[in-house]
Structures are given as structure tokens and as C-alpha cells.
Amino acid sequence: MPHFTDQLQNSIFLPEKPRRIVSLVPSQTELLFDLGLEEEVVGITKFCIHPAEKVKTKTKIGGTKNFNFEAIDALQPDLIIGNKEENYQEGIEKLAQKYPVWMSDIFTLEDALDMIRKVGELTGMAQNALEIVGKIAARFASLLKPESELTAAYFIWKNPYMVVGNNTFIDDMLQRCGFRNVFENETRYPEISIEMLQKSKPEVILLSSEPYPFKEKHLQEFQEMLPEAKIMIADGEMFSWYGSRLLQAPAYLQKLLSEI
CATH class of the missing domain: 3.40.50.1980 (Nitrogenase molybdenum iron protein domain)
Known part of the structure; x- marks a missing residue:
């Protein structure tokens, strides 16, 4: 049956x-x-x-x-x-x-x-x-990771600031790119403070285009909080859509890594 x-x-x-x-x-x-x-x-x-x-x-x-x-x-x-x-x-x-x-x-x-x-x-x-x-x-098997692990924070929301924690598809995607999520000890999608972000010192901050529509205008705001970090807009579909969009994700992720 x-x-x-x-x-x-x-x-x-x-x-x-x-x-x-x-x-x-x-x-x-x-x-x-x-x-x-x-x-x-x-x-x-x-x-x-x-x-x-x-x-x-x-x-x-x-x-x-x-x-x-x-x-x-x-x-x-x-x-x-x-x-x-x-x-x-x-x-x-x-x-x-x-x-x-x-x-x-x-x-x-x-x-x-x-x-x-x-x-x-x-x-x-x-x-x-x-x-x-x-x-x-x-x-995904042919995705070339950086030689040394990069620490990263991935933002999905503003007011309040929310990031990706562990036990999420996006966290798995970050790891496949060679990133270590600085909020890997937080569960799912935690709210964080500016102090928590500054204390965690990520080398890379990824601002997702969805669900909150982060844009270029937000880059400066984060740069002021963490002058040493590389701040980038991330295509949320490439990190979080788990259907056939995954066919396009590795090429996008490789390009992102090359820009870093």
C-alpha cells in the first residue's frame, strides 16, 4: 500500500x-x-x-x-x-x-x-x-573552504538583534563554508545584545537579506560596533532555502568566501 x-x-x-x-x-x-x-x-x-x-x-x-x-x-x-x-x-x-x-x-x-x-x-x-x-x-563536496577557520555571526533580525545559533540549517551551512559560529552555544535563534556581539569578536558578520531585509545601509552601523570585522550582506535564500535552490548555493558560497 x-x-x-x-x-x-x-x-x-x-x-x-x-x-x-x-x-x-x-x-x-x-x-x-x-x-x-x-x-x-x-x-x-x-x-x-x-x-x-x-x-x-x-x-x-x-x-x-x-x-x-x-x-x-x-x-x-x-x-x-x-x-x-x-x-x-x-x-x-x-x-x-x-x-x-x-x-x-x-x-x-x-x-x-x-x-x-x-x-x-x-x-x-x-x-x-x-x-x-x-x-x-x-x-557541496567541491566547495573549497579557507585554510583556517573563520569566526562568524549570522544576523536574521534587527530590533531586537537576533542571530543564528546551533541546531539550525543555517548553522550547518556556515560550518560547510569553514565558518565557526560564535553563537554556536546558543540555541536556535537567540536575541543578543551589542555587548554580547562585541565580546564574541567575530571576524565576519553576515547580515541576511531575509527574514529581516538587511541592506547596504546597515553595514556602517555594524562596522561602528566592530571596526575590525568584515561585514557583508548575505543572500538569505542561499543559506536557508533547503530545496532545489541548493543547486545554486555552493557557487554563491564560494564567491562569498573569495570576497572575504
């Missing part, structure tokens, strides 16, 4: 290949299109922006943390794909009462590759998924 287990170890039953898929996560929406499921994807969130031309034609079902249940019901999905961190438990539980909901839970590149393989199996696109996984793995 076609039962599939998600990354939260929940089992769903799909009697046949899904024809009407709703995706609740931007990076997984992009993956579905890259797997060749343009026709099957019927609903996406307002934050699903890639692939730009194709997402325009799809029904928006609200945000990642506030679903429009009437819009989802109108689409009559036979599969919904979400993520534990990016979606909200109450909304997911409500949807799971009516529809097969498959959830990802991602902390490392290995988790992301596992998700891509499983979404491929789930949607009848296993071969395409394996090809994407193979390319991502090969590109």
Missing part, C-alpha cells in the same frame, strides 16, 4: 500519484516546480516567489503561519507539503484532519537531501529528485 513517512515520522496514505498539491513553504514550492510538477501544484503561500513566472499563476493560500482554510478547501488538494519550523502547529493539525499532510523537519544538508528524495518518491518524481540530490551533493 502506498504509505509514506514524513520527517516527523508521521505516516500518510496516498492511493495514487497526487494531482492537486498545496505547498506551504517557499523553498519546497520551488523544488516541486524543479521536479516537473508545474501542473500538479495548485496552491502556494504569498511568500513563494520562485520560479517567478510560474508562481504567478497559482492560487495564494495565505502566509506560512496564517493559512486561508477556505482557499485551501476550494482547491481540494490530495497532498499538502509543509515544514515544522516554517508553519504553525495548530494550522497543520487542522489541515491534517482533512488532507494528507507531509511535513519536513530540517537541520542539516543531509536532512535537506533526504527531504528532496522523499518528496520525489511521494509525487512520482523519484528519478528527477535523485538527479537533483546528486548534483547538490557533488557541488
Whole structure:
């Protein structure tokens, strides 16, 4: 029988290949299109922006943390794909009462590759998924790290300042680039003070373009706090999108390292 287990170890039953898929996560929406499921994807969130031309034609079902249940019901999905961190438990539980909901839970590149393989199996696109996984793995394997480890802080928010801590996908990506996260002893996404930042003395400060839209104008503010550090804007999609965008991430990360 076609039962599939998600990354939260929940089992769903799909009697046949899904024809009407709703995706609740931007990076997984992009993956579905890259797997060749343009026709099957019927609903996406307002934050699903890639692939730009194709997402325009799809029904928006609200945000990642506030679903429009009437819009989802109108689409009559036979599969919904979400993520534990990016979606909200109450909304997911409500949807799971009516529809097969498959959830990802991602902390490392290995988790992301596992998700891509499983979404491929789930949607009848296993071969395409394996090809994407193979390319991502090969590109990350050829990423050249700096000879000595660089200490770094990765900011995701301002007012209050929030950074990436341990047990996060972004932290795993930082390590793959040869960075040591100066907040590796803090859990998930801690709030920090200017004093904590100055005390930790990172050699590199990465200001993410998302979820807070850090821009060039913020560089000076951090430079004044830490005159010795290299301050850069980081493309948040390249550090935090764990779907097929990972095909592009190694080249971006290599370029970032060369600029440092």
C-alpha cells in the first residue's frame, strides 16, 4: 500500500500519484516546480516567489503561519507539503484532519537531501529528485573552504538583534563554508545584545537579506560596533532555502568566501 513517512515520522496514505498539491513553504514550492510538477501544484503561500513566472499563476493560500482554510478547501488538494519550523502547529493539525499532510523537519544538508528524495518518491518524481540530490551533493563536496577557520555571526533580525545559533540549517551551512559560529552555544535563534556581539569578536558578520531585509545601509552601523570585522550582506535564500535552490548555493558560497 502506498504509505509514506514524513520527517516527523508521521505516516500518510496516498492511493495514487497526487494531482492537486498545496505547498506551504517557499523553498519546497520551488523544488516541486524543479521536479516537473508545474501542473500538479495548485496552491502556494504569498511568500513563494520562485520560479517567478510560474508562481504567478497559482492560487495564494495565505502566509506560512496564517493559512486561508477556505482557499485551501476550494482547491481540494490530495497532498499538502509543509515544514515544522516554517508553519504553525495548530494550522497543520487542522489541515491534517482533512488532507494528507507531509511535513519536513530540517537541520542539516543531509536532512535537506533526504527531504528532496522523499518528496520525489511521494509525487512520482523519484528519478528527477535523485538527479537533483546528486548534483547538490557533488557541488557541496567541491566547495573549497579557507585554510583556517573563520569566526562568524549570522544576523536574521534587527530590533531586537537576533542571530543564528546551533541546531539550525543555517548553522550547518556556515560550518560547510569553514565558518565557526560564535553563537554556536546558543540555541536556535537567540536575541543578543551589542555587548554580547562585541565580546564574541567575530571576524565576519553576515547580515541576511531575509527574514529581516538587511541592506547596504546597515553595514556602517555594524562596522561602528566592530571596526575590525568584515561585514557583508548575505543572500538569505542561499543559506536557508533547503530545496532545489541548493543547486545554486555552493557557487554563491564560494564567491562569498573569495570576497572575504
